[in-house]
Amino acid sequence: MEKENVPQHDPNLSKKDLKELVYATDENGNYTTALSTGWEPKAIALSNAIDDIKERAEEAKLKVKRGEVSPICYYMELHKMDLSILAGYVEMWKWRVKRHFKPAVFAKLSDKTLQKYATAFDISLAELKNFKTD
Structure with a gap:
């Protein structure tokens, strides 16, 4: 060009x-x-990608509300992360992070472990523990 x-x-x-x-x-x-x-095609592709991210975050939020997944899943989507990226930030194996998506497992996590997630998501520990779906 x-x-x-x-x-x-x-x-x-x-x-x-x-x-x-x-x-x-x-x-x-x-x-x-x-x-x-x-240029226009790039703008369209970027807009579509952002819409997809917003949709996945809203879907994750509904799953948290229904008790299907933990808030970790929602914040991961909201912050445009995938399982590998989040596992890297919190310095855990992917299978452990995925396990923490289960609400029953999430409820038993220590504050030390939850703080790693809160730091990765740039939120407070209280915000992570007391997730509001409203």
Whole structure:
């Protein structure tokens, strides 16, 4: 793509005065860098991904309300994490983290273990223990 044709579309990035560094060719055909605020297909893909994340978080919230999963599952989705990422943050095996999704197991976790999750989610221990679904 030529430098003068670098897309400048995405309103999501331009609102925050953020620009993305991309490679383009200059008038001599040499590769150079240019700043872009994005392009429409990328904006659509990003919007769809964000909508999907919000939907998964709401679904997890309903499961917490029904007693099917623990608040850990909800906060994991809310903070755009997956099982591997969360396990890394709390320094536990994935199978242990997955086990903590069970409400009965979650209820028996020590404050020390819960604090690891609270720190990973940037919330207080009280918020994690007293999760409100309202």
